[in-house]
Amino acid sequence: MPLMKSWVESANTETTPFPLNNLPYGVFSRQEEEEGRCGVAIGDQILDLTGLEETHNLGLFDIPLFDVPFWNDFMELGPEAWTILRNWLIGALGKNSPLQVTLKPYLVSQSSVRMHMPFAVSEYTDFYAGRHHATNVGTMFRGADNALPPNWLHIPIGYNGRASSVVISGTPVRRPWGQLKPPSADRPIFAPCKRFDLELEIGAIIGQPSDGPITVAEADEMIFGYVLLNDWSARDIQAWEYQPLGPFQAKATATTISPWIVTRAALEPFRVSTPPREVPLLPYLQEPGPMLYDIDLEITLQPKGKAATTISRTNMKELYYSSAQQLAHHTTSGCPMNVGDLLGTGTISGPTKESRGSLLELSWGGKEPITLESGEKRAFLEDGDTLTLHGNAQGHGYRIGFGECRGEILPALDDPYERS
Numbered sequence: 294m295p296l297m298k299s300w301v302e303s304a305n306t307e308t309t310p311f312p313l314n315n316l317p318y319g320v321f322s323r324q325e326e327e328e329g330r331c332g333v334a335i336g337d338q339i340l341d342l343t344g345l346e347e348t349h350n351l352g353l354f355d356i357p358l359f360d361v362p363f364w365n366d367f368m369e370l371g372p373e374a375w376t377i378l379r380n381w382l383i384g385a386l387g388k389n390s391p392l393q394v395t396l397k398p399y400l401v402s403q404s405s406v407r408m409h410m411p412f413a414v415s416e417y418t419d420f421y422a423g424r425h426h427a428t429n430v431g432t433m434f435r436g437a438d439n440a441l442p443p444n445w446l447h448i449p450i451g452y453n454g455r456a457s458s459v460v461i462s463g464t465p466v467r468r469p470w471g472q473l474k475p476p477s478a479d480r481p482i483f484a485p486c487k488r489f490d491l492e493l494e495i496g497a498i499i500g501q502p503s504d505g506p507i508t509v510a511e512a513d514e515m516i517f518g519y520v521l522l523n524d525w526s527a528r529d530i531q532a533w534e535y536q537p538l539g540p541f542q543a544k545a546t547a548t549t550i551s552p553w554i555v556t557r558a559a560l561e562p563f564r565v566s567t568p569p570r571e572v573p574l575l576p577y578l579q580e581p582g583p584m585l586y587d588i589d590l591e592i593t594l595q596p597k598g599k600a601a602t603t604i605s606r607t608n609m610k611e612l613y614y615s616s617a618q619q620l621a622h623h624t625t626s627g628c629p630m631n632v633g634d635l636l637g638t639g640t641i642s643g644p645t646k647e648s649r650g651s652l653l654e655l656s657w658g659g660k661e662p663i664t665l666e667s668g669e670k671r672a673f674l675e676d677g678d679t680l681t682l683h684g685n686a687q688g689h690g691y692r693i694g695f696g697e698c699r700g701e702i703l704p705a706l707d708d709p710y711e712r713s
């Protein structure tokens with residue numbers, strides 16, 4: 294599929310993240326506004342759907358959908374409605390659209406707005422579906438012979454995370470305090486995290502509910518779209534607390550997502566199969582078709598006041614399990630899923646050192662700090678560091694971008710239990 298042309302000129306370049314082919318959904322406000330508006334990105338502009346719906350009868354849906362600052366109500370309408378809106382937008386923003394004069398007053402420059410959470414997160418689950426990541430972490434913690442846990446090739450491992458701390462790109466992240474046990478100490482201490490880390494992931498947004506076990510094919514249809522996701526991780530808290538129930542406070546400080554929901558429809562040309570199976574999966578987990586996406590991913594780290602360094606490059610296709618497989622597995626117990634549920638894929642590391650998706654792996658547990666362009670070394674994140682995830686699916690003459698997933702590390706507060 295080539296670049297589709299729009300009357301919004303900035304959408305017609307090879308390098309814009311938001312050509313007519315993309316049309317991702319977000320929530321934004323102009324500087325003076327508090328409440329967010331629903332919008333769709335096109336080139337360097339946003340089409341203000343909330344404003345448009347207030348003043349024009351678009352003849353699309355019987356009820357107002359964009360009078361709320363989130364996309365959940367629209368997602369709830371289901372895949373037919375998703376197709377109706379996307380097709381309407383492709384026509385309305387397309388090169389020779391008769392609606393150009395009507396829509397032009399509702400374009401807002403992206404550089405003039407503040408982005409908000411694009412949907413209300415119902416619940417958040419995080420998986421561990423990157424084989425290279427699981428192998429690296431397993432090698433560090435248990436040795437190369439037992440790197441992959443015995444269940445890993447059979448089951449998408451996950452844990453139930455916190456929806457309450459999912460935040461939008463640009464939100465600063467405060468270094469947490471927690472219970473840590475330095476290897477040399479007999480007893481744990483309560484102290485600021487010293488091994489604060491990122492995890493490069495993609496988040497799948499569930500747009501339809503389920504009540505009972507569903508197939509992988511049904512799961513794929515329930516996914517509304519995808520965002521970049523950084524699962525901030527306190528490695529020292531995690532190492533002490535995770536035995537035997539898994540991550541708890543180590544992952545609860547914050548999870549950052551990129552502001553634009555890139556729809557499944559926009560990513561359709563980029564579908565790829567999961568890697569070959571080493572052992573056959575149980576039938577309920579088998580994929581009926583390609584359900585991963587060829588999305589180039591990048592991590593940059595910028596110390597305060599210094600240049601940014603790209604510290605890793607990888608691709609979503611390195612995952613062993615797709616989001617659809619994870620979602621199907623999530624429902625096997627009968628667990629209902631809701632509109633607005635968010636599923637993190639797990640850290641997406643590639644096979645090489647330069648393609649690892651966390652500092653834990655890049656610095657090999659802190660033993661081999663990486664060198665930044667400024668000459669500084671990093672084993673884990675330091676206060677003032679800004680960490681940004683980038684993602685692009687590269688088409689022929691166009692790309693599907695996600696927008697940035699960014700956060701700056703703020704220093705830990707004084708002891709939160711020392712109250713004067």
Ligand code: MN
Binds near residue numbers: 640
């Ligand atoms: Mn994670």
